[in-house]
Amino acid sequence: MRWLVELYRSTIGKKIIMAVTGLIGIAFVFLHMVGNLQVFIGQNKFDAYAALLHGPLAELLWVARAVLIAAVLLHVLMAWQLTRRARAARPVDYRMREAQVSTLASRTMRWGGVLLLVFIVFHILHFTVGAIDPAGVFHDTDALGRHDIYGDVVASFRIWWVSGFYLLAMAFLGLHLFHGAWSSLRTLGVARPSDHPLHRRIAAAVAIAVWLGFTLVPLGVIAGIVH
Amino acid sequence: MNLTLHVWRQPAAGAAGKFERYEARDVSPEMSFLEMLDVVNEGLIAAGQAPIAFDHDCREGICGMCGMMISGAAHGPMKMTTTCQLHMRSFKDGDELWLEPWRARAFTVVRDLVVDRSAFDRIIQAGGFVSVNTGSPQDANAIPIGKQEADEAMDAAACIGCGACVAACPNGSASLFTAAKISHLGLLPQGQPERYRRALRMVAQMDLEHFGGCTLFGECQEACPKGISIDFIARMNRDYLRAAATAREERAVGGTG
Numbered sequence: 286m287r288w289l290v291e292l293y294r295s296t297i298g299k300k301i302i303m304a305v306t307g308l309i310g311i312a313f314v315f316l317h318m319v320g321n322l323q324v325f326i327g328q329n330k331f332d333a334y335a336a337l338l339h340g341p342l343a344e345l346l347w348v349a350r351a352v353l354i355a356a357v358l359l360h361v362l363m364a365w366q367l368t369r370r371a372r373a374a375r376p377v378d379y380r381m382r383e384a385q386v387s388t389l390a391s392r393t394m395r396w397g398g399v400l401l402l403v404f405i406v407f408h409i410l411h412f413t414v415g416a417i418d419p420a421g422v423f424h425d426t427d428a429l430g431r432h433d434i435y436g437d438v439v440a441s442f443r444i445w446w447v448s449g450f451y452l453l454a455m456a457f458l459g460l461h462l463f464h465g466a467w468s469s470l471r472t473l474g475v476a477r478p479s480d481h482p483l484h485r486r487i488a489a490a491v492a493i494a495v496w497l498g499f500t501l502v503p504l505g506v507i508a509g510i511v512h
Numbered sequence: 513m514n515l516t517l518h519v520w521r522q523p524a525a526g527a528a529g530k531f532e533r534y535e536a537r538d539v540s541p542e543m544s545f546l547e548m549l550d551v552v553n554e555g556l557i558a559a560g561q562a563p564i565a566f567d568h569d570c571r572e573g574i575c576g577m578c579g580m581m582i583s584g585a586a587h588g589p590m591k592m593t594t595t596c597q598l599h600m601r602s603f604k605d606g607d608e609l610w611l612e613p614w615r616a617r618a619f620t621v622v623r624d625l626v627v628d629r630s631a632f633d634r635i636i637q638a639g640g641f642v643s644v645n646t647g648s649p650q651d652a653n654a655i656p657i658g659k660q661e662a663d664e665a666m667d668a669a670a671c672i673g674c675g676a677c678v679a680a681c682p683n684g685s686a687s688l689f690t691a692a693k694i695s696h697l698g699l700l701p702q703g704q705p706e707r708y709r710r711a712l713r714m715v716a717q718m719d720l721e722h723f724g725g726c727t728l729f730g731e732c733q734e735a736c737p738k739g740i741s742i743d744f745i746a747r748m749n750r751d752y753l754r755a756a757a758t759a760r761e762e763r764a765v766g767g768t769g
Contacts (some may be wrong), residue, residue: 474750
């Protein structure tokens with residue numbers, strides 16, 4: 286087991302943990318995004334989907350939650366340690382250092398990540414736990430007596446600051462994935478060598494798909510398509 | 513042309529430093545950047561002041577000694593060019609330039625723009641070699657090497673160890689340097705016997721020297737005067753992961769004599 290401890294203690298090992306937990310996150314947000322789009326089919330379908338996750342699939346849901354919580358904790362812990370290490374690596378900063386090729390996405394990984402962590406906590410307290418209930422409809426049920434998550438989504442996104450915060454967070458999620466989906470595979474050493482290693486078509490497609498998919502829901506509510 | 517220089521002046525390693533302003537008058541566009549500094553220094557010496565200390569040796573872009581941050585860019589504004597091969601025609605009359613040493617915890621300032629890069633030497637000592645008996649060279653074609661592999665190995669071997677990758681990296685990471693040194697041997701048949709041990713040891717030494725971790729900003733590749741690709745970092749990580757997962761603990765084997 287000593288090799289595992291040494292791997293964990295190395296900077297590359299920590300980056301590998303960030304990459305693996307990040308890829309777990311990407312897989313999750315993609316499925317979550319696809320699930321959310323059912324809101325456009327209608328209240329019945331959306332509440333039935335929620336009832337399916339919480340009823341027959343409840344055990345599976347908890348396994349997924351356990352994996353996701355562990356992934357987020359490890360991702361944040363590694364980011365914290367590596368950020369501290371990076372700061373310590375340059376105790377005297379430059380008077381002037383111009384970014385040459387680094388993307389906005391790569392430069393916002395740390396603060397954008399903090400914003401996403403705040404968002405995740407808010408989002409769980411909002412739609413999962415109901416401790417934050419800006420629309421005051423969390424405990425409502427639909428015509429079939431199911432938890433009316435559809436009604437909660439519609440009522441919540443009609444509140445300007447709720448939809449505003451979600452739209453902002455999803456923009457940062459898109460940026461985070463634009464760098465993360467590309468860099469994680471390079472960190473793991475599975476990316477093919479390229480004449481233009483900074484180009485990233487697949488990561489761009491993943492980032493845009495996830496950002497757009499999530500953003501369409503509050504926009505649909507604001508536009509009155511989802512009501 | 514006339515330029516204004518703001519140069520980091522620091523008398524010794526532990527001493528406090530600050531920027532000093534100098535005017536560089538009648539600079540020819542045909543001068544190299546270091547020749548321009550030579551002229552400024554002659555003026556300083558004539559005026560009884562200490563000349564600006566900067567590292568240099570071959571002045572033909574192949575030794576890796578020179579290097580400084582020129583207005584926020586490692587080795588200045590020209591791509592794939594060392595500071596000595598940068599010419600004043602890259603600047604225009606009236607430009608104001610900020611000259612700073614490479615900044616990293618591992619690269620302590622020796623004086624002015626000179627930094628101590630012996631951390632790189634220790635990374636090489638940790639595994640950047642092949643253990644073979646020296647003697648009369650064998651025939652050049654005794655070991656067949658594919659063209660692709662030979663080219664890739666040469667691309668990595670182009671690293672001159674100048675330190676621009678560390679200097680340009682927002683994390684102060686030495687990943688591009690270490691990756692290039694691991695890869696140029698690891699791609700060749702002669703490097704195979706020690707390939708995984710080399711990856712383990714050089715990465716361990718890189719971490720010991722207090723360099724930051726790599727987050728693939730890509731700034732190193734852009735700053736590198738030899739254009740070394742960040743693809744080598746992916747290759748280093750692959751070798752390192754495989755080495756960590758499969759390497760046996762080192763122990764004495766065979767008779768004790």
